[in-house]
Amino acid sequence: MLKKRLIGVVTVKDGWAVQSFGYRRYLPLGRPEVLIENLDRWGADEVVLQCIDRTRQGQGPDFALLERVARKGLSTPLIYAGGIASVDDGVAVIKAGADRICLDALLHDTPASARLLAERLGAQALIAALPLSVEAKGLRWLDYRNGQQQPLSDAVTALLREGVLSEALVIDWRNEGTPGAFDARLLDQFPVADVPLLAFGGLSEPGQLRDTLQRERVVAAAVGNFLSYREHAVRLYKQELGGLPLRAPAVERTFPTPT
Amino acid sequence: MKRRTIGIVDYGVGNLASVWRALHNMGYRCRISSERDVLSETDLLLLPGVGAFPAAMQALHACNLVTYLQEQARSGRPIVGICLGMQLLADTSEELQTTAGLGLIPGQVQAIRQARWHIGWNSMEVLGDDDMLRPSDGQSLYFNHSYVFEAPEPYRAAVARLDGQGEPFTIAVRRNNLVGLQFHPEKSQAAGRTLLGNVIEGLCRA
Numbered sequence: 001m002l003k004k005r006l007i008g009v010v011t012v013k014d015g016w017a018v019q020s021f022g023y024r025r026y027l028p029l030g031r032p033e034v035l036i037e038n039l040d041r042w043g044a045d046e047v048v049l050q051c052i053d054r055t056r057q058g059q060g061p062d063f064a065l066l067e068r069v070a071r072k073g074l075s076t077p078l079i080y081a082g083g084i085a086s087v088d089d090g091v092a093v094i095k096a097g098a099d100r101i102c103l104d105a106l107l108h109d110t111p112a113s114a115r116l117l118a119e120r121l122g123a124q125a126l127i128a129a130l131p132l133s134v135e136a137k138g139l140r141w142l143d144y145r146n147g148q149q150q151p152l153s154d155a156v157t158a159l160l161r162e163g164v165l166s167e168a169l170v171i172d173w174r175n176e177g178t179p180g181a182f183d184a185r186l187l188d189q190f191p192v193a194d195v196p197l198l199a200f201g202g203l204s205e206p207g208q209l210r211d212t213l214q215r216e217r218v219v220a221a222a223v224g225n226f227l228s229y230r231e232h233a234v235r236l237y238k239q240e241l242g243g244l245p246l247r248a249p250a251v252e253r254t255f256p257t258p259t
Numbered sequence: 260m261k262r263r264t265i266g267i268v269d270y271g272v273g274n275l276a277s278v279w280r281a282l283h284n285m286g287y288r289c290r291i292s293s294e295r296d297v298l299s300e301t302d303l304l305l306l307p308g309v310g311a312f313p314a315a316m317q318a319l320h321a322c323n324l325v326t327y328l329q330e331q332a333r334s335g336r337p338i339v340g341i342c343l344g345m346q347l348l349a350d351t352s353e354e355l356q357t358t359a360g361l362g363l364i365p366g367q368v369q370a371i372r373q374a375r376w377h378i379g380w381n382s383m384e385v386l387g388d389d390d391m392l393r394p395s396d397g398q399s400l401y402f403n404h405s406y407v408f409e410a411p412e413p414y415r416a417a418v419a420r421l422d423g424q425g426e427p428f429t430i431a432v433r434r435n436n437l438v439g440l441q442f443h444p445e446k447s448q449a450a451g452r453t454l455l456g457n458v459i460e461g462l463c464r465a
Contacts, residue, residue, distance in 0.1 A: 002421050003380045003399060043448060045380055073280035075448045077401055094309060097276050099403060099446060119355070121310050122343075124376050124403050166376050166405075196378070219379065247380045247399045 003247045004213050005045035005220035006237060008227050009200060010035045012051040012065065012082070019225045021177035023052065023131075023144065029228055033068045039227065040076040042234040043249055047078050048102070048169075048200075048222060050129075054083030055105045056145055061093045070097035081129055085109070087116045094121055102129035102169060108143050111155035118164045127198070128156060128165045131173035134185045142173055152191055160192040167219065168192075172201030177225055179204040187215055198222055206240035213244050263463055264288040266301030268328070268344075270318040273309035278341070281445035285456055293322045302463050304331060308343025312352040312368060312406070315343055316360065325361065332363045337436045337462035339455075345432065345439030346408050354406050364434045366410035371428060373421045376405045381419045383430060383442075391438070391461030392416055392431060398450040400430075400442040408432055408439060436462060 010032050011020045017035045018026040029035060032049065039047045049069065051062045061083040069078065080093050081102035090101050101121075106113055107128060117126055131142040133149070140149035141156075159165050170190060175181035181202035190197060199212050200222035212221050227233040238249035265282050267275055269291045279289050282305075290297050298304060306328070308315050319325050332338055340348045349360040352368035360368070371377055385396040402419070410432045417431035430441040438458055444451035 001382060001423050002377065002419075005379050040448075070276050070280065073284050074277070075281065075446060075452060077403070077443070077446045094274055097274055099274065099277075099309075099443070119311055120314060122405065124378055124405050125309065163375050163405075166378060194375075196376075 001245060003045070003245050004218070006234060006241075006246060007046045007048055007079075007198065007220050007222040008039035008044035008234065009048045009050060009222050009224035010039070011224055012049065012062070013053050015062075015065070019177065019228065020052070023173055023176060032065060033072055035228065036069055036074065036078075037072045039234065040072070040074045042232050044076055044227075044234045045220070045247055047074070047076050049078060049080050049082075049098075050102070051082030055085065059083055060085065061089055061096075063092070063096050066093065066096040066098065079127065087113055087120060090117045091120050094125065100125045100127060102127045103165070104129040104131075105143075105145065107153075107156050107159075111153070111159060114159050114164050123163055124166045126165045128160060128168045129171060130156075130168055131171040132186045133172070133174050134183060134189060139186070139189045139191065144173070157192055160195045167196045167198055169198045169200055169222065175202035176200070178202045179226070180208055182208060182212065184212065187212070187218060190217070200224070206237065209237065210241055210244060213241070213246075262286065262288050263303065263459065264290060264301040265459065266298040266304045267291045268298065268304055268306045268324065269293045270315070270322045270324055272315050272318050273307050273343070275307055278305065278307050278445050281452060281455070285452055287459070293324060295327050298327075303337040303339065303459055304328070306338060306340040306344035306347060308341065308347060310343060312343065312346060312354040312360070313356055313358045315347060316358050319347070319361075328361055329363065332361075332437055335436050337465070338363075338438070339458055339462070340437075340439040341445070342404060342441060342443055345441050346406060348432070348437060348439050349408050349410070352406065363437055364410060364414050364432050364439065366408050366414065366432070368406050369409050371405055371407045373426055373428065377402045377407075377419075377421070383417050383419060384427065385417045386415055389416055389433060391458045392454070394457060395450065395454040398454065400444065400447040400451055400454070402430070402442045404441060408441065436465065438462060
């Protein structure tokens with residue numbers, strides 16, 4: 001049976017892993033590769049590495065960081081986000097060690113590129129990263145570079161509907177970093193049916209995670225800051241979420257030695 | 260005892276470093292290459308792959324590796340295909356267009372019927388009593404694909420289901436010295452690496 005996933009998110013700004021609070025205020029946590037290694041050891045189902053200043057600064061993907069992460073020899077699937085502005089960027093990120101990529105600014109600027117990326121990498125490698133909020137006029141999609149909000153564009157809606165993008169990372173950017181604050185209306189009002197949703201931003205409490213993961217469309221819950229507050233947080237969360245179709249929490253990591 | 264050397268076939272597609280590091284951490288020597296001479300000096304060929312089938316076959320042709328892999332398979336050399344690398348072992352694929360594969364294990368690659376994608380961790384149901392796979396029966400492994408290898412029953416080694424009572428689909432195939440794994444053992448934590456070690460050792464000892 002296909003399991004629902006508990007995803008660990010590591011947010012990187014200026015090369016350092018940070019605790020983010022609504023993408024407005026940040027506290028340093030340390031070296032990203034060390035945090036990712038912890039999530040790998042603790043048995044996260046996937047890890048999202050999001051470098052939030054690469055596009056804004058026109059720097060492209062952080063290949064140096066990807067190289068440092070690759071050297072750790074992760075045994076957990078890695079999703080990379082940040083600075084992917086072209087097909088070549090996306091292909092290079094996969095070659096550098098990511099298993100899947102999140103597209104954000106590219107979906108605003110050149111959504112047609114997603115089709116070319118799907119031809120090269122397969123749709124299963126592509127995730128739409130969508131910072132959303134519920135406003136008076138309904139669901140709004142944020143372009144974080146200029147702060148403008150608009151309804152989800154026809155182009156992105158079509159990419160999701162046609163399966164060019166395999167999943168949507170629904171980011172509650174207003175509540176990101178605030179314990180227990182995730183706005184479930186983002187999931188309920190998501191305009192494209194049959195798109196698997198990953199929920200992120202303000203998910204911290206077991207009861208809230210349970211409620212989120214019990215929704216049929218939600219295939220994963222992503223947790224950022226709150227995984228950094230305690231050792232083996234992934235395993236503890238999974239124990240608290242008993243009864244949900246999650247992969248059993250990792251107990252230990254042992255590898256066979258060839259004879 | 261001599262450490263085994265794994266030849267990772269480099270045809271310009273996918274994330275070879277992850278496979279290399281997984282095997283390295285498991286104690287194997289690895290050679291990443293598209294050169295026949297280099298690959299021929301290894302104990303087992305590993306065919307990785309990420310992306311779309313037509314582009315991958317095009318890349319294998321461009322590297323002049325199609326005939327080489329077919330000859331190696333027929334000579335009895337152990338070969339393991341992972342994810343797209345498994346699908347390349349098939350006769351044909353319907354991904355984007357009809358494309359001929361390596362034709363090493365009978366079957367066609369077709370869009371998964373049960374859903375648009377199969378992404379995430381799923382349990383493996385091992386068919387038969389294959390010693391290499393049997394210890395991993397029931398283990399959760401990481402999948403990321405939208406096409407499946409529809410293999411005839413004799414070559415089907417393991418299946419998975421989207422839900423408990425759902426229709427099973429093939430996730431592992433075997434034909435003598437050839438094994439295909441639809442999941443990513445290198446990204447399936449301890450369960451994946453244990454399985455990969457068992458497959459490598461099982462094929463090399465056979």
